[in-house]
Amino acid sequence: MDTYTKKIREIAKDLLASQKVDRVIGFEMGTIPMAARPVSIESENDAEKLVFNSLCAMNLANYIRKPKGTIAVIAKGCDSRNMVNHVVEHQVDRENLVIIGVPCHGMVDKSQLALEVEGEITAYDEEGQTLKITTAQGELTFEKQDFLKDNCRLCQHRNPVIHDYMAGDPVTEQELEDPFADVNEIEAMSQEAKSTLFEDLTKNCIRCYACRNACPLCFCPTCFVDESSPQWVGKSQNKTDVDTFHFLRAFHCAGRCTDCGACVEACPMDIDVRKFTRKLIKDSYEMFGWEAGLDISKRPPLDTFNPADPDDFIM
Amino acid sequence: MGNLLEHMGVEKDRIHFSWISSAEATKFVDVVKEISDKVRALGPNTKLKKIYS
Structure with missing residues (x-):
């Protein structure tokens, strides 16, 4: 992805120099x-700091x-969908935003890679689809395809949906046989098995x-978990409090989540919190034919009323 | 929301949504009866329940 880095630096330098x-x-x-x-640069001299590789999994939205x-911002496919979300939700004006789109080949799952090597990783480099890892034992190479993050494997929007500049040619989108295989697997489980799965x-x-904090969707001035009057959810390590937090956090992302995986990337305990949001993505797709952040002119399904909305759950 | 709770292993019959006008007293009674019957059939809830000790 070195060509991306080069192109991004060029675009950034030009934008800053021309004071656009x-x-x-x-x-x-x-x-x-x-x-x-993430880095914010204000001078064209700092443009050399900018990079783009398979480790840039955080969401700059x-x-x-x-x-x-x-501001100008670098956007992968998923990030650009979150930027659409932000414009739709009035968090930023489109005129104030210059999007440098990056067609994405997927990001690397660092924890999975760390399991493959012994000892500390001292250097990392990548060339095309090959990853080069240096440890005390020597240099190892891996195929990037084998270490993609789970959400990148299921990604169907690798190209930015909106952009003002592009750092490369569009990549071919993945065709998935069943984009929700992971959710279906859980749905097929028994009540007890589901319960155990989420408890674990x-x-x-x-x-x-x-x-x-890593999620671009979470921008309430006061989050429900931080509020103390009323206290919506207990602040302890109690299992029920923990589960309530995860359940509610996920539900706030219903119809908005773009499956960018920033939550999983940020988790220091390697919890796959996408297990919650994936279900919501499937539901919004099946109930409302909706995928978040694809169209800047449409309001999200939970924000609008349509007489055709499914209502069979109402007694 | 009901779907996500069910996905997490909370029985579907524990959560109900209904639209009842303040003038629909009988509907309210019917819905409450139906809900309590369904929940009684499931027995006490064990999920997402805080135990103080």
């Missing part, structure tokens, strides 16, 4: 190997709300709220 934007939000390499972090001035899923949760 006040700042560019993108990714730079972190201080430890295998970490890319999180940094574009209510901007001061005009959240048992390591430390309530750090990283999933919420």
Whole structure:
């Protein structure tokens, strides 16, 4: 993806030099190997900091709300859908936003990769679809395709849905036989098995709220978990409180989640919180024929009324 | 919401949605009866229940 990095730097430099934007939000390499972090640059000299590789899994749509001035932002397919969400939900004006679209080949699941190597990873590099990992034992190469994040495997919108600039040629979208195989699998389980699955899923949760903070959909001035009057949910490590938090957090994303995977990426305990949101994505698709963030002119299904809305659950 | 709760393993019959006007007293009674019958059949809830100890 080095061509992407080059192109992104060029576009950023040009935008900042011509003062078309006040700042560019993108990714730079972190201080430890295998970490890319968001960065905001205001000077064209800093454009060299910008990178784009398979580690840029965080969603930059999180940094574009209510901007001061005009901003440019790097967007993968999923991120661009969240930017559409933001415009639809009046969090940013389209005129204040310059989107540098990046056709995405999928992001790498770092924790899965870490399981494959022994010892600490000291350096990381990638060339096309090959990942090069350096550890104390030496250099190892892996195929990127084998270490894609789960949500990237199921992604059907790799190309940005809106963009002002493109950092590369569009990639072919994946054709999936059954995009909801993972949800169907859980749905086929018994009540008890489902219950056990979700109880096990959240048992390591430390309530750090990283999933919420990483999520571009979570922008309430006061989150329901932080409120103390009234206190909607207990703040303890009690299992019921933990599950209530996860259930409600997920439900707030109904009809809005783009499956960008930022929540899972941010989780320090490697909890697959997508297990909750995936069901909601399937439901909104089946009940409302809706996929979030594809059309800037449409209101989301939970925001509108249509006499044809399914209502068989009302007694 | 009911769907997600069911997905997490909470029995579907525990959560009900209904639209009842303040003038529909009999409908209210009927719905409450139906709900309590369904929930009674399921027995006590064990999911998402906070136990203080």
